[in-house]
Amino acid sequence: MSRAFEDFSIGDVYELGSQKVTHEEIVQFARMYDPQPRHLDHEDLIASGWHVTAMFMRLYAEEVLLHAAAEVSPGVDELRWLRPVRPGDILTGRVTVVGVAASLSRPDCGILQQRGEFFDEQDRPVMRVMLYGLMRRKEGLS
Structure with missing residues (x-):
């Protein structure tokens, strides 16, 4: 069952799991999208x-969006890359709900504000971002 807007509360934390970064993936991504020598x-x-x-x-x-009544995202704020990520690093993600508000343009939805974080294996932050997401309300899910 999908989580509706009303199923999210300020302070909710969602653990996203981990991903190992490989040399091959770094180079492949860089070749396609960010061909700078460091990558x-x-x-x-x-x-x-x-x-x-x-x-x-x-x-x-x-972990979150595919199990929620997610619509679209009106954007992100404060995307920060805090430390270099190298081959072999294992990154672990987490999001925390920091705000909930009614949508002014879509009465069938609410807007979630979530702080996203990625940590390395020493629990040091490597990335932070503020995410905004439009989620359908329960009455719109029938």
Whole structure:
């Protein structure tokens, strides 16, 4: 069953699971989307911040969005890449609901504000983002 807007509360935390970062994925992503030397062939290879964000989004979609009455996202704020991500790093994601509000344009929906975080295996933050999502209300789910 999908979680509706009313099923989310401020303070709710959703653990997203983990993802191991590989050398091959870093280079493949860089070749396709961010072909800077640090992401392609540098001796101290690091993942593109956009790659890190895409990995986070995959975990977020699988753990939260695919189990919710999600509509669309009106955007994100405060996307920050806080430390380099290297091959072999294991990243663990988490989102925390920090705001809930009625949608002014869609009475059948509410807007969730969630803080997304990615941590390395030493529990150090590598990425933070503020996510906004439009979720259908229970009465609109029939």
